[in-house]
Amino acid sequence: MKVAELFAQARNSVEAKMVYAEPVERDGLTVIPAARVSAGGGGGNGRDKNGQEGEGAGLGLSARPVGAYVIADGKLRWEPAIDVNRMVAVGGAIVVAALWLVGRHKKAQG
Structure with a gap:
């Protein structure tokens, strides 16, 4: 397959259903999951x-859940997905940076 053909096929396969899943309805509640x-x-x-x-040529695709639209009693609200792994990674990076800064400060003082 030629490079131009590969990219044309990839471009044509991108659709909204890659981002929004089919709505799920239960007990009067409708949930529409969404992804980045x-x-x-x-x-x-x-x-x-x-x-x-x-x-x-090469292509890569990544999808992560970001939340869901919830429809209840005729009202729409957004419920974000919480990525615990990302929160832990960011927290760890902040701790490492803080320890590094404290070490640099003590070295400059001493």
Whole structure:
């Protein structure tokens, strides 16, 4: 498959249903899950010293839940998803940065 064909196929396959799931209805409540979808790709072609040509491409796709729209009693509200792993990672990074700054401050004082 040529690089241009690959990207055209990928572009045509991006749809809203990649972001929003089918609504789920139970007991008068409707939930529409949503996700953040990111994609990236690259490709190229070239020729070696013997005149042989080649090309290649790659695509990547990432999806993470971000929350859901909830419809109850005729009212719509957004319920964000909580990513505990991300919260722990950010908290850890803050602690490491704080310890590093304290160490630098003590070294400068001492």
